[in-house]
Amino acid sequence: MKTFIALTLIAALGGTSAGLWFHFFPRSHELRLPGTVESQEVRLSSRVGGRVSKVYVDDGAVLEAGAKIIDLEMPELDAQRAQLVAQKNAAEANVAKLVEGPRKQEIAAAKAAVDASKARLDLMNAGFRPEETEQVAGDLAAARADLANARVDMDRERNLLNQKATSQQNFDAAVAKYGRLSGQVSALDAKHRMYSKGYRDQEKAEAEAELARLQANLDLLYAGTRDEDKDEARAQVAQLDGKLAELDVMRAERTVFAPEKCVVQTVSVRPGDIAAPNRPVALVLRADDLWVKAYISEIQMGLIKVGQKVEVTMDTFPNKRFSGEVIYIAPQSEFTPRNVQTVDERRHQVFGVKVRVADPQGVFKAGMAADVWLKK
Template identity: 35%
Template sequence: MTKRVLVLTLIVVALLGLVYYSKWTPKPAVVSGYIESDEIRLGSRVGGRVARVLVVEGQTVKQGTVLVELEPFDLLERESQRVFSLAAREAEFKRFSAGFRDQEKAQAQARIDQLQARLDLLTEGPRTEEIEAARGRLSMARVQHKLAQQTSDRLTRLVRENAASKQEIDNANESLDAASSNVVVRQQELNLLLAGTRKEELQEATARVEEARQAWQLMQQGYRSEEIEQAKAARDSAQAALDALRQQKQELSIRSPIDGIVEALDLQPGDMVASGAPVLSMLDKNNLWVRAYVPQNRIGMKVGQQVRVTVDSYPSEPFSGTITFIARQAEFTPSNVQTLEERSKQVYRIKVSIEDQRDYLRPGMMADVWLDSMGDGE
């Protein structure tokens, strides 16, 4: 009987001790959440038909890795066209910048000299020798006319005496008419030489000389600055169009912008993808964080403070975490939040970034954030 009482007494004392310990011993300040990562949705600004898919879901890739390639369609031909257009615009800009060649300037100067010589010739009028030569040709024409007249008169008498034929007199009359016309022509030539150059001819020749001189001065000064700027703008526009097309060409290869994990990918060669539409998603493995909810009585924390984070996969290897976000407004406890202080019905959302240099952690893992290990951040 005594032993039974003693045993019951010990049991009661043990229970009371446990109650006292559980009441006065503080519970560990820990909240739980899931490890998350930034999700990046990748696509192409040009779209088109899928040529190759080079990765699979769950694959870890490095930054710059080509994930999906699209068919170029007509981009290559359009690129060649714009390359040639740029070359033409560049050559035109260089031509305007260089100005006129020396040979072109010399040709313009020779044109001035030629027209000036013509003007001087018209201004001076005919030479004395030309006038004397014209008088000589007129005198010769008159002598020929006189001889033709005499021959015609003689044959006319002979025809009356039946000593010459009708054909002979006809030939003589034709020679007389030709000689008369020649006298008129030679007289007009002499008159023109004696009258000198017409006023209108001098004005025309003067205008031609001035036109040639102005053209030569334009060549000396080169092209206008506005023309050079216009050629430069056309060259730059062609360059910009080529650069834009090459940017589109680069969009044919969808590359990873980060070191990450391919999360969702449902593409096959031959599939059509729209421009600007996401075709796959990735998780940033270098930017892991825990979303957790802290009760009101544990809100005494600051952004930048250090905490300890543990996961079930590595219970003996804690990770260093930094509080990077604390919500300013409380919310009711979400149904998926696990906390040892269930009496608090309103909580504050926090974000804890994790350092994982050993590449142990994965998005989706359950993680515990130990608030009692907080320290001031630097």
């Protein structure tokens, strides 16, 4: 048993030593470039802003695309949308009304108004009937006869009053009767002249104008709604549709989602906070956008090119190599301590290299040390 344990420990130590040797001592046909794991940061925010109602994640959480991060309260946007929906419904009803045109009842009412106005104008042009004129003439003659009798009575009462044969009261009554009948005669005389001449030209012109107005209104109803009015009403509906679409885009900003698979680095708000528009509320790292930033000497630049397949190792898994691809080579050198004056000093010029790493297990973390291996 002790022998077995000893052999196991020796095997383990041998494997570890081999792994460390493999990791820290490159093969003769490979070039080792030390580097650091980096990730693209994304600052998530809402274009509208509002009061934070709920936070769904904590720092360090791994999120899939579309996962909720925070919710914001925006009641004013809901109220605006309700108003726009009501306006759109009214505009659509107006379009339906214009397309349908006037109702039969409206046309019938307008036609009846035209007929009544035309009948009135015909009556005015024809004047009063002879029977009406004769009746007024008869009333005038009777009134004049009554007036003559009233004058005789008034004169008699005046003579009797002078002779002290009647009272002042009787005389006053006779005078009042004469005055009343005189007024009636004047009124009937004016009425008789009016009936004899007929309606005035101004009254006929007014009736003709009213008939023309009502006929024009009826013609409009028969013609229906103009195409321009229909197009204008439809344009108003389209405008409201656009405003609703714009508002819905703003309302969608009430929830901040993960744009892709990512790791939450920091959530900077809590429920009750006011999130300002376009101000970051969370900082995340793109999980599928990991790369290793390494440096290669100028004299070794011929060994590397964009699109080249390489291998990457890390201290956590020294025995495992991960696939990578060179995606960027810096156009300018870095870390040049002074002007290069000799051939030997050229090795001190280095160029930054980015190597994208395939990491389906999610073992790479930003800031880790890693090595890039190139074939010579």
